[in-house]
Amino acid sequence: MNEKELVKKAQSGDFEAFSRLIEKYKNKIYNLGFKLSGNRHDAEDILQETFLKAVDNIDKFRGESSFGTWLYAIAVNAVNALHQSKKKAELKPIEDFLPGGHGSGDGAKELFEWGDPHELLEQKELNRVIDDTLAEMSDKYSVPFILRYYEDLSVKEVADSMNLSVAATKSRILRARLALRERLSEVFKEKANERV
Amino acid sequence: MSECKKHIQSIADYIDGELGPELCSEIEEHLKGCKNCRLMVDTLRQTVILCKDGEREELPESISSKLNEAIKRRWEKKFGKA
Numbered sequence A: 001m002n003e004k005e006l007v008k009k010a011q012s013g014d015f016e017a018f019s020r021l022i023e024k025y026k027n028k029i030y031n032l033g034f035k036l037s038g039n040r041h042d043a044e045d046i047l048q049e050t051f052l053k054a055v056d057n058i059d060k061f062r063g064e065s066s067f068g069t070w071l072y073a074i075a076v077n078a079v080n081a082l083h084q085s086k087k088k089a090e091l092k093p094i095e096d097f098l099p100g101g102h103g104s105g106d107g108a109k110e111l112f113e114w115g116d117p118h119e120l121l122e123q124k125e126l127n128r129v130i131d132d133t134l135a136e137m138s139d140k141y142s143v144p145f146i147l148r149y150y151e152d153l154s155v156k157e158v159a160d161s162m163n164l165s166v167a168a169t170k171s172r173i174l175r176a177r178l179a180l181r182e183r184l185s186e187v188f189k190e191k192a193n194e195r196v
Numbered sequence B: 001m002s003e004c005k006k007h008i009q010s011i012a013d014y015i016d017g018e019l020g021p022e023l024c025s026e027i028e029e030h031l032k033g034c035k036n037c038r039l040m041v042d043t044l045r046q047t048v049i050l051c052k053d054g055e056r057e058e059l060p061e062s063i064s065s066k067l068n069e070a071i072k073r074r075w076e077k078k079f080g081k082a
Helices: A003-011 A015-037 A040-060 A067-083 A123-136 A139-149 A155-162 A166-195 B002-008 B011-015 B021-033 B035-053 B061-079
Strands: none
Touching: A003 A015, A003 A040, A003 A067, A015 A040, A015 A067, A015 A123, A015 A139, A015 B061, A040 A067, A040 B061, A067 A139, A067 A155, A123 A139, A123 A166, A123 B035, A139 A155, A139 A166, A139 B035, A155 A166, A166 B011, A166 B035, B002 B011, B002 B021, B002 B035, B011 B021, B011 B035, B021 B035
16 A cells, blocks of 8 residues: 555544554654754654644645655654754854855865765764754754755755745755764864874 | 855755756866865765764654554544544
8 A cells, every 4th residue: 555545544544554654754753853852852752743743634634745745844843842942053154164255264275185084983973973963053954954865855845844945945955064064074184183 | 266156055966966967067167176166075975975874763662652652542532443
């Protein structure tokens, strides 16, 4: 049975069909919550809130987007509600990430060459740097980045989940990517200098 | 520098293979003569690879069971017996 059929059955009250949809998406939604909050407790809250809202509103789902995109949109709202009071970092404009750009910290210097990142940092440490950087930046950047590259959604699907234009979505994903690149570069540079 | 600024907006599309051929050649032409932009492309590409290589947090069984129970209760409230 394909996803559309499962949704149709779930909408008519078939719990078995809905359970199969839960199985497909629960790990993905939990991961999204964990990446954004950095802790299991908040990830659990986001997961539960998302699926309970999905039960409440399953009959309102019209199939204009895929079920997954609809579910991610609910999860994004759950994240926003949870993080409303948490101040997270705004990111600088795209041009400022260029070397010599205002606030890039690179002056007119050349960018640092990474070589093989795994020679400088173990995967576990790398994961920690990436997770911390994502958890610290404003959700408006980390959410689209995670949906795009961890969950493999298309830019259009991310835009639909977040109720944004494709152009705005692309810009936010790029800013998150540039911020992660910059942070990783700083860490690799520090590690390389320690070895000299 | 102004050339770099001009291309930075399209760089993610270029790396992800989603750029039209005309803009693609324009960027490639620029990359030939700009080491910083070459490094930018290379490290931005690696950034996503490193993210994808990272572990995914496994959903603990206890949380999964709690979720299933909560959903079942909500389902029964809405539709009657699950």
